[in-house]
Amino acid sequence: MRALLVDDEELQLIRLKSAVQKVLPADAVLRCFVNPVQALAETAGEQVDLAFLDIEMPVIGGIQLAKKLKESNPKVNIIFITAYEHYAQSAYAIHASGYLTKPVSEEKVREEIENLRYPIEIKTGKPLQIKCFGNFEVFANGVPVKFQYSKSKELFAYLVDREGAAISIGELNAVLWSEDHKSYLRNLIADIQTTLEAVGAGGVFVKRRNECFIDVAKVDCDAYEYKRNNPDAIRAYRAEYMAQYSWLTFRTEG
Numbered sequence: 111m112r113a114l115l116v117d118d119e120e121l122q123l124i125r126l127k128s129a130v131q132k133v134l135p136a137d138a139v140l141r142c143f144v145n146p147v148q149a150l151a152e153t154a155g156e157q158v159d160l161a162f163l164d165i166e167m168p169v170i171g172g173i174q175l176a177k178k179l180k181e182s183n184p185k186v187n188i189i190f191i192t193a194y195e196h197y198a199q200s201a202y203a204i205h206a207s208g209y210l211t212k213p214v215s216e217e218k219v220r221e222e223i224e225n226l227r228y229p230i231e232i233k234t235g236k237p238l239q240i241k242c243f244g245n246f247e248v249f250a251n252g253v254p255v256k257f258q259y260s261k262s263k264e265l266f267a268y269l270v271d272r273e274g275a276a277i278s279i280g281e282l283n284a285v286l287w288s289e290d291h292k293s294y295l296r297n298l299i300a301d302i303q304t305t306l307e308a309v310g311a312g313g314v315f316v317k318r319r320n321e322c323f324i325d326v327a328k329v330d331c332d333a334y335e336y337k338r339n340n341p342d343a344i345r346a347y348r349a350e351y352m353a354q355y356s357w358l359t360f361r362t363e364g
Contacts, residue, residue, distance in 0.1 A: 111138040112157055112252050116149045116175065117164040117191065122212065126162055126191065129216045133223050134160075139252065146170040150178055157252040158183045160226070162210075165192040176206070185228040185244070238311040240270055242333040246352040250309035261286060261294075262301040266315070266324075267352055273334070274326040282322065285357065 111134060117123040127142055134140075143149035146167045161179055163172035170178075176188045187207035191214060208222035239249040246267045248255040257263045268285055269277060283295055299317060306312050314328045326334065333351065335343035352358045 111159050113140050114158050114161040115142045116146050118144050118167045120144050126214050129214050129219045132216045133220045146175050157249055158186050160187045162189050165190050187226045187228050189222050236330045238314050238329045240329050240331040242352050243347050244350050245354050257305050258301045262298045265298050266302055269324045271358055274323055276321040276323045278321050
């Protein structure tokens with residue numbers, strides 16, 4: 111879990127951090143800032159699961175900051191913090207997860223965490239995290255993995271869907287195209303290998319002669335956790351599975 115805490119009053123930020131640390135898991139990553147502009151710049155491109163934002167701040171207020179965060183993290187849980195309750199209507203207008211009034215306490219934070227709008231993605235400490243529910247996305251230690259080609263990502267998605275089964279080059283070609291593109295397919299395979307090695311996850315993708323597969327033991331995946339009856343993964347499923355790929359349908363039996 112990755113949480114962002116922003117409050118321009120340093121003492122309030124210290125108090126907030128103390129309360130949040132007592133509620134979140136020990137392995138949660140907390141990024142704390144008194145400067146909202148710096149917070150936005152330094153977390154650009156990072157996955158943010160949960161954000162505690164003071165509403166009244168200079169240059170960029172909490173509501174404006176929340177809108178910016180949601181551009182790159184559509185399902186970030188926003189919890190606003192303020193001394194003034196009249197901001198509540200504006201906060202909920204952008205679908206905030208919660209709203210806290212100062213002074214913040216551990217009990218108040220815990221109550222908001224237990225009622226988040228979006229369940230937090232499953233993490234168990236492995237270097238590669240795979241999100242299948244909603245759109246298919248791949249993260250390395252919380253940072254989005256960027257493949258050179260969009261087809262590389264689609265090929266990798268197909269291997270994730272097959273859950274470690276070895277897939278022939280011919281089958282991959284047939285899934286991605288209606289014609290023979292095996293030479294281009296080799297470029298995609300090389301792209302996946304290079305990209306994953308660069309983020310320390312080279313062992314996830316395996317290429318052997320005329321077939322490819324992924325080592326499922328080396329990834330965290332919400333769909334895999336769902337089939338293990340993980341309650342957090344079950345709550346995270348919203349009947350959307352790799353939504354950008356029409357050739358896939360999530361099989362809930364397993």
